Amino acid sequence: MPFTRLEIAVLGLVDGELQVLLARRAEAPHAGKWALPGGVLRIDLDASLDAAAQRVMRERLGLDLPFLRQLCAAGGPTRDPRAPWALSIVYRALVPAENVKPSAGKRIEALAWRPVGDAIADKALAFDHSQLVSQAVESTRAEVERLDLPAGFLPDQFTLGELQSTCEQLLGRRLDKSSFRRKLADREVVEPVEGLMRTGANRPAQIYRLHTR
Amino acid sequence: MPFTRLEIAVLGLVDGELQVLLARRAEAPHAGKWALPGGVLRIDLDASLDAAAQRVMRERLGLDLPFLRQLCAAGGPTRDPRAPWALSIVYRALVPAENVKPSAGKRIEALAWRPVGDAIADKALAFDHSQLVSQAVESTRAEVERLDLPAGFLPDQFTLGELQSTCEQLLGRRLDKSSFRRKLADREVVEPVEGLMRTGANRPAQIYRLHTR
DNA sequence: AGGTGTTAGTTGCAAAGTCCCACGAAGTGT
DNA sequence: ACACTTCGTGGGACTTTGCAACTAACACCT
Structure with missing residues (x-):
């Protein structure tokens, strides 16, 4: 029974560039570092993984957006020092950034857009989140390439x-x-x-x- | 803390057709029905999700194959009557079926290859596994289409x-x-x-x- | 009013890529 | 020698793509 979280990679176009929405962590571990916003799975509240991701996005970012897609799952004993074994289900959201002003919610000190190039750089983010952002960007570009339109944008x-x-x-x-x-x-x-x-x-x-x- | 399992969709070419390896369930729920082979995540044994999938494949099928890829995660309160909330990480394996003779392992009554068309048919399998097989086939065909070669075959x-x-x-x-x-x-x-x-x-x-x- | 600048939308064409078919090559079996 | 099969390559018709030119419709400036 692992410690199970959802992480949300929110991508948007800011200043004519693809950026990812990051949260500065208020608490240990990695206090003060930037990471993907996320939260724990609540089996008493969530009717599915998709619904859980929606709830987390609403609680942490004050957003309620339909374009949420499951990306992958990551798990292992060393991903998060808070638990002996940490499992994260990663979701990707696309937003038209100009219209969307996310507001920092529970346990988040600050929110900021950051160009994906920076966020992907090795060890730029807490935990293994740089790698997760990298996957999110890759899959999004592949969709645009085949005109499987990212309506969220x-x-x-x-x-x-x-x-x-x-x-x-x-x-x-x-x-x-x-x-x-x-x-x-x-x-x-x-x-x-x-x-x-x-x-x-x-x-x-x-x-x-x-x-x- | 949900009940966390790994399910393995083993695909192979048998009789010139794409088939999926299914296990007949020995115990309730769905005793006697066909389902994807799978097992619970063991945080005391598994160093990662990939490693967990390998272990499950070895225990249930007696196979040790390198071509294992994460497909998706599924979760919800009604997926499995044994738990109030069930989470499955689904893996896909590709095997050259002629050379591979899987042997039924723990908690499995029998193993059989079944054409994917049959397995996808509505309610043909236990739990939500028909849908999972459908996704496995779809992603595999997409890979072949772009000649991202399924070396496992x-x-x-x-x-x-x-x-x-x-x-x-x-x-x-x-x-x-x-x-x-x-x-x-x-x-x-x-x-x-x-x-x-x-x-x-x-x-x-x-x-x-x-x-x- | 008339000219200028900018973006919208269409068209023509050449180059590259694909699909389909066919042909010669190299073996075995009769 | 001949039929038969699969291997490997090449050609022509057709489609897709990339580039550029062109017209259209507006605002703005003089």
């Missing part, structure tokens, strides 16, 4: 320009406009919202939403 | 014809010979063993092995 409605720019920031490289649009059309991932246009300083753009299956 | 040395035939059985459809070879060459996944040929009833074939990184 986007508002309900968006223009194709916004979508492309988001993908470019996630992948860290430029994409070709016409190829990008052709693929979207072929795979029917988005559909136009008839009559709605985004107006601004230049030519209005058609507004799209995710295709309803 | 193959001997150390093989011909390209054997490799292609293996992939075809895994995917359940025919592949084109020249495309298949071009992709292998481009991605440098295999390399020829110079001078070694497989002889038989017809033209000898070059023998290959996995490319050494």
Whole structure:
């Protein structure tokens, strides 16, 4: 019966870059170090792992977001000095960072966005969390690559320009406009919202939403 | 502190078809029904989740195979009537079934290969195991599709014809010979063993092995 | 009003990649 | 010698991709 926790890797685009939301630990072990926000599994409260991850995110970050995906599980006797054997189920969330202002909850001293490059650097985070962030980023980029769209990053409605720019920031490289649009059309991932246009300083753009299956 | 188990989905090619190794349960609950072989996590014995999965496979099936990969975790209060909250970490193994003769170990009444199509059928297996098998098959096929080769299915040395035939059985459809070879060459996944040929009833074939990184 | 700048959206084309089919090569068995 | 099988490669049709040009529609400036 191991000590079982959930860890949440919240990814978002901040300052045009992929960043991860980190919590500074208020208590030992690793007090003062940065780590993924997380909490213990409560078998009296949680109806499933997914529900547990939702609860932890709500308690620690004040967020309630639908785009939560299980990443992996990690376990071993030396992962956490508080327990003889520690098991963590790791979840990944995607958020449109501009709209989301998480607030530090229970047992958290401070919250901050940190570029994923920094967080992945060896020993940058407490416990084995650098490695977990690395996995989260890898799987997210793979999804974007195959246009399995990370809807969490986007508002309900968006223009194709916004979508492309988001993908470019996630992948860290430029994409070709016409190829990008052709693929979207072929795979029917988005559909136009008839009559709605985004107006601004230049030519209005058609507004799209995710295709309803 | 949930009741924590490991479940192993062993996949192999038997009779030219993708099959999964199932155990008939000797005890309640679901006595007599088929399920994935598995066992409880032992924090006094296991140094990691991977090691725990290896131990369970050895104890239940008498196998000791290197190709074991974590698939997902499942948890909830109604998964297993023995515990108020049951957590399972699911692993997937790939074996060249012809060479491997698993033997029923502790608490197992009988072992049998079963085509994955049957096992996936609704309520064919105990607990939520049908769903777990479905995920195992899906992820395995995705790996083969991108030629992230499931080395567990193959001997150390093989011909390209054997490799292609293996992939075809895994995917359940025919592949084109020249495309298949071009992709292998481009991605440098295999390399020829110079001078070694497989002889038989017809033209000898070059023998290959996995490319050494 | 007319010019300029910026983004939206489409089109054309060449290069690269894939799919399908076919052909020669190299063995065995009759 | 001939049929038969699998191995290995090559060619042509077709599709996908990457790049660039072009028009369209707005705001803003002079």
